[in-house]
Structure formats: C-alpha cells, structure tokens
Amino acid sequence: MRSAETPAQVRTPAPKAPSETMSERAYQHLRADVIAGALAPGQKLRLQALQQRYELGISPIREALMQLSGEGLVSNDGQRGFSVSPLSREDMLDLMHARTSVETLLLQDAIEHGDDDWGASITAAYYKLTRARLPQDPNDLVAVELWEAAHRGFHAALLAAARSKWLMRIDEQLIDHSERYRRIRLAYTSSAQQLEDDVMSEHAQLMEAALARNAGLACELLRSHLMRTAQVLGERFAG
Known part of the structure; x- marks a missing residue:
C-alpha cells in the first residue's frame, strides 16, 4: 500500500x-x-x-x-x-586601458595563489590555442570561432586562480567588447602569417612568465599584448 x-x-x-x-x-x-x-x-x-x-x-x-x-x-x-553600439578609437583606447587595469590585478593575484593544477590548465589551454591556429581568412567563420574560443580559454586559464569574483565579472564584459575590435584586426591585417607568428609568440612568453611566477614580467607582457590591438587599429579609427 x-x-x-x-x-x-x-x-x-x-x-x-x-x-x-x-x-x-x-x-x-x-x-x-x-x-x-x-x-x-x-x-x-x-x-x-x-x-x-x-x-x-x-x-x-x-x-x-x-x-x-x-x-x-x-x-x-x-x-x-x-x-x-558603434566602435571608435576613443572607445577602444578606454576599453583596453580598463581591461589591462583589471586583468593585471587578476593575473598578479592568480600567480600568487595558483597551484599546480592552475599551471597545468594554462599549459593545456596554450596547447589548444596552438592547435586552433590563427585563421588565415576572416571569412572562414568556423576557424574564427574555434580560434576565438581557444584564445578566450587561454586567457581564462591565466586568471583562473584569482579570487575576486567582482573583478572577474567586470573582466568578462570587457572581454566581450574587446572581441569586437579583435575581429577587425583579423579582417584587416596586412600579413596573416606575421600576425599569427606575433600572437603565438606573445602567448608563449606570457605563459612562461606566469608559470615561472614572475608576476612583474607577466603583467607587463599581458599589458603589451592587450594594447597591441589598440596600436594596430589606432590608425583605422579617426576618433
């Protein structure tokens, strides 16, 4: 019953x-x-x-x-x-400065508190990024989406050990806006191969500095890496 x-x-x-x-x-x-x-x-x-x-x-x-x-x-x-929402040089510079300020804080904290699993996840994310490779044709949407996902994954792995949830939330929004500008860089690069070589080299150096727990160098490399998009696209926007 x-x-x-x-x-x-x-x-x-x-x-x-x-x-x-x-x-x-x-x-x-x-x-x-x-x-x-x-x-x-x-x-x-x-x-x-x-x-x-x-x-x-x-x-x-x-x-x-x-x-x-x-x-x-x-x-x-x-x-x-x-x-x-429109894109502009002024907005891009403001955005990139804000993102570098937030992410260098997060990276410094992640390096201080990251454990061996954090280091292993960075290495794995970098491997996935090298396998995705940078799209040679911006109209190849499948390749672009795969690379963007791998690129986001690498940067997320770098910051994963940071403890501030609020800074993470703010950074997620900044990353979305940054991607709009990064895709323009893919579409208007003068040399796709040179861009790929530069980008992969930047990520490799950033990974090595983070794994070596060299917070000062890692933050400087991250700042330079993020501002590179602003430097390349600066001439494209009249303001």
Whole structure:
C-alpha cells in the first residue's frame, strides 16, 4: 500500500516559463551576432527584421535588446529604437586601458595563489590555442570561432586562480567588447602569417612568465599584448 505523501514531499520545481526560454535564446543569438560583427556597428536593429532572422517573437527580442543595452553592446535610442553600439578609437583606447587595469590585478593575484593544477590548465589551454591556429581568412567563420574560443580559454586559464569574483565579472564584459575590435584586426591585417607568428609568440612568453611566477614580467607582457590591438587599429579609427 502506498504511503500518503504530504504536499511538501511531492513538491517539484516549477518549469521554466516558455517566455523566459525564448528571451534567453534571443539574447544569445543577438549577443553572438553583435560580438562577431554579423550585426555591424551602428546598424539599426529593427524588431520585425530580427523576428524573421531568429524566428522568435517580438517580446523576447525586445527583452534581449534591453539586456544588451544594459551591457553596452546595443544602444537604446528611445523613440528611434535600438542599434548596435558603434566602435571608435576613443572607445577602444578606454576599453583596453580598463581591461589591462583589471586583468593585471587578476593575473598578479592568480600567480600568487595558483597551484599546480592552475599551471597545468594554462599549459593545456596554450596547447589548444596552438592547435586552433590563427585563421588565415576572416571569412572562414568556423576557424574564427574555434580560434576565438581557444584564445578566450587561454586567457581564462591565466586568471583562473584569482579570487575576486567582482573583478572577474567586470573582466568578462570587457572581454566581450574587446572581441569586437579583435575581429577587425583579423579582417584587416596586412600579413596573416606575421600576425599569427606575433600572437603565438606573445602567448608563449606570457605563459612562461606566469608559470615561472614572475608576476612583474607577466603583467607587463599581458599589458603589451592587450594594447597591441589598440596600436594596430589606432590608425583605422579617426576618433
């Protein structure tokens, strides 16, 4: 005979509302396309066009746009609607200075507190980065996405032992914005092979300094590495 069960015993979590699921899907699609440049800087984001593009309703798309507006990836122009946030030399320099300030703090803390597993994860992430290699053609979207994932993984491994959750959250947002500029560098490089050689050399030196627990050198290499994008793209933006 089945024993009687109280309401507390049979209580199950409420299923996630479909509207929330659709909003999350809209957010992920829009965020990825903005960061990748599939939706160009300054482009007007018309709700009906996005509805057709993603096959989602107007409400979840509007909610996603509001969320991305709060993150600075989308501009909310009030009555004129939404648009992709523009890129500029001034914004790029401000962004890169902010990111170097945050990440050097995180790297110094990670080097101080990282254990052997932290070091092993850096080595593994660097290996994955060398296997992904830098895309020779920016239109090869599969190669670009694989390299970007490996590149993010390497930088995440470097900082993984840092203890500040708040700085990590801030850095994640800075990385998203930085990727928009880095993809432009891939598209407009004068020598893909030279860029690949330079980038891989920079990452190798950064890894070696971190594993050697040389925080001063590692932070200087990281600062130089992050600012290289700003130096290369500086001439492209008039301001």
